Amino acid sequence: MFISSSKGSNGFILNLFVRFYVLYEVMLRISLFLCWILSASVLYIPPVYPVFGVKVSIGANSQITSFVCYLNNGRVLSKKRVVDRDTFVKIVSGYWPSVYNPKRIDFFKENNIDCALILDSITLKPVVGCVPMDSLWKIRFSTYPFKHNPELGWSNKYHKPSPGQEQYLFNRYGVRNVDAEYFLDTSFWMLMNDVTDTDWILNYSAIN
Numbered sequence: 001m002f003i004s005s006s007k008g009s010n011g012f013i014l015n016l017f018v019r020f021y022v023l024y025e026v027m028l029r030i031s032l033f034l035c036w037i038l039s040a041s042v043l044y045i046p047p048v049y050p051v052f053g054v055k056v057s058i059g060a061n062s063q064i065t066s067f068v069c070y071l072n073n074g075r076v077l078s079k080k081r082v083v084d085r086d087t088f089v090k091i092v093s094g095y096w097p098s099v100y101n102p103k104r105i106d107f108f109k110e111n112n113i114d115c116a117l118i119l120d121s122i123t124l125k126p127v128v129g130c131v132p133m134d135s136l137w138k139i140r141f142s143t144y145p146f147k148h149n150p151e152l153g154w155s156n157k158y159h160k161p162s163p164g165q166e167q168y169l170f171n172r173y174g175v176r177n178v179d180a181e182y183f184l185d186t187s188f189w190m191l192m193n194d195v196t197d198t199d200w201i202l203n204y205s206a207i208n
Contacts, residue, residue, distance in 0.1 A: 053182035
């Protein structure tokens with residue numbers, strides 16, 4: 001009688017253990033599945049980086065160049081802001097903190113561009129010193145479009161690049177229409193370097 005009762009008790013305990021083990025396995029698998037679902041549902045947020053550019057076209061306030069800032073999330077350009085030359089330099093150089101340059105990186109220095117804010121010895125205020133920007137108008141005009149500047153441009157037509165020069169600008173920078181499009185991102189930095197390169201200037205000027 002005692003032996004029979006002991007065997008029944010052992011069987012009950014074993015059966016209970018098996019049930020708990022099966023339940024544990026099921027719960028573990030459900031937990032792993034839920035973890036996988038949660039991890040798969042988390043959206044990957046790509047890094048956002050700034051994009052800077054310039055358009056060489058007479059626009060508001062009779063300015064020959066207009067500058068633009070964007071944010072690029074890897075899919076689209078957003079937060080477009082068109083600014084004047086001084087504001088642009090202050091943003092890109094990191095002189096001003098902004099959404100486009102929160103870490104205040106000097107992107108001109110990173111791209112080996114001679115462009116910075118210089119302290120005026122008379123007014124003691126920062127002023128823009130940027131050799132490449134002073135020459136950007138020359139890719140579009142053969143003569144300066146306003147008075148008081150006797151310098152000649154590099155365009156082979158009076159108010160716009162020649163057909164050959166337009167094709168070159170498209171091939172090298174991806175800009176087909178200088179009136180409507182910006183030199184953006186890597187094309188912008190390439191152009192800023194090119195307009196201070198003597199060989200590039202001679203070659204561009206020779207294109208008909």
